[in-house]
Amino acid sequence: MSESDTKQGMIAQIAAAYASRPDVSADDIIALVGRLTQALDPEAEAAALLNETSPTPATAATAPAIPVEQAITQDKVYCLCCGKGFKMLKRHLGSEHGLTEAEYRAMFNLPEDMPLVAPSYSKRKADYAKQAGFGKYARQAPDRGAASRQKAD
Ligand SMILES: [Zn+2]
Numbered sequence: 001m002s003e004s005d006t007k008q009g010m011i012a013q014i015a016a017a018y019a020s021r022p023d024v025s026a027d028d029i030i031a032l033v034g035r036l037t038q039a040l041d042p043e044a045e046a047a048a049l050l051n052e053t054s055p056t057p058a059t060a061a062t063a064p065a066i067p068v069e070q071a072i073t074q075d076k077v078y079c080l081c082c083g084k085g086f087k088m089l090k091r092h093l094g095s096e097h098g099l100t101e102a103e104y105r106a107m108f109n110l111p112e113d114m115p116l117v118a119p120s121y122s123k124r125k126a127d128y129a130k131q132a133g134f135g136k137y138a139r140q141a142p143d144r145g146a147a148s149r150q151k152a153d
Pocket of ligand 1: 079080081082083084092093096097
């Protein structure tokens with residue numbers, strides 16, 4: 001991807017500048033590149049943190065970042081790719097991982113009925129839709145005749 005190419009280019013440039021100093025050892029450079037890689041890629045850092053606390057390290061590409069059974073809480077669904085929590089995953093999957101919901105399900109063998117929206121969020125949306133619906137029917141459309149009919153009521 002072009003974004004990571006840019007990051008790698010930046011790291012290479014910084015490392016090269018650092019390496020030109022006479023007081024720098026090869027180990028210093030390796031340590032610097034490691035720190036830069038993490039600093040420039042917060043997702044990798046987050047994954048590394050998760051791996052430290054997780055008993056099963058995510059080695060395979062399709063191994064979930066967190067256990068599937070912990071991926072859904074009342075308020076958030078967690079991305080199995082990177083372990084971040086969201087109210088809804090769809091947009092994140094598309095923008096961060098270039099995945100559709102179907103591809104994401106296939107990647108982690110998720111059942112068709114596994115929600116990718118936080119339960120509390122989808123409930124709030126349903127409540128909102130209900131309220132909006134009630135509001136619409138209660139108000140009626142303010143077209144010709146509606147005003148006088150409302151007065152009569
Ligand atoms: Zn993600």
